Amino acid sequence: MRVADTDEGKPTGPPGSAPGAAPAGLSIGEVADATGLSVHALRFFEREELFLRPVPRTAGGRRVYEPADVEWLGLCNRLRESGMPIAELKRFAGLVRSGPGNEAERLALLQTHERAVRARIAELGASLEIIHGKVVAYEKHVREGTAAGVWAPTPSR
């Protein structure tokens, strides 16, 4: 989200952009803006080896990203926000990084995660039903003065 550091205001041209260069070449701040990740998080991801390659640098030592990195980070975001731990994401990145030949393994990993997400949705659905039941009970209680399904200050006793 590019909030930390001494942010604000954006360079007109990305660092690595030569005169009529072709492949974008994005600064860390631009990637942060594009992905919703903080610059801190991007550096953290890199330390954790979540990228598909060593991120190249300018002569001055600044990271230069490409659109493909942003695309990959988009998937990372989806995997993360759906509950995949960093460690597993790292494993997936490792598989992709090591090139063709392990697609079945990647598939298995993704399938496992898909199952986990479906399970999580089901759990949430179950909790939602209970919670919604309580909401309905309270709505009725507030409306009519009944007290069924609503908690008393001291249980039983």
Next chain:
Amino acid sequence: MRVADTDEGKPTGPPGSAPGAAPAGLSIGEVADATGLSVHALRFFEREELFLRPVPRTAGGRRVYEPADVEWLGLCNRLRESGMPIAELKRFAGLVRSGPGNEAERLALLQTHERAVRARIAELGASLEIIHGKVVAYEKHVREGTAAGVWAPTPSR
């Protein structure tokens, strides 16, 4: 889940049970078994004031719970596992504890949470679609040798 401490094996009769006593009277271990929370978690919950009352003790200082506590913990579990932070659960418990008169507030809190849960389910659904798309792509790739929608070792370049 009653795994920690030096668990295993269960007392024949709960601590506070007089000869022909009526209202159960559950030990912390029994409540742990009944709720799926660890005994540690139960003590932690108590420190955090998540109970609807001060949990009474035997002469020897041991906690004595009642079925109503287990029931309440059941709702707590649902709220927690659906993502409600301890702090908010604590607020809810406080409202219930302070007795009738604030039902509208309790309702509002639950409605807010219900909305949050629905939003979370929607998010997960969105991620699931993406992930499932990848799974399908990989399935096809593994089956046919195509490579669309599958990540190459080095992005673009």
Next chain:
DNA sequence: CTAGAACCTAGACTGCGATCTAGATCAAGC
């Protein structure tokens, strides 16, 4: 040339939600 973004590294710190430890005490069965 200079100011001020934006960036760099290494490493410390945060918040949440438990979970575990140590060192007692309590209770039940033999």
Next chain:
DNA sequence: GCTTGATCTAGATCGCAGTCTAGGTTCTAG
């Protein structure tokens, strides 16, 4: 009476996933 298992308190520790700090360096605009 003694052993064994369950519980007690207070406080330390943990795992995760960042987030932030300190102390520079690099760029770009004016």
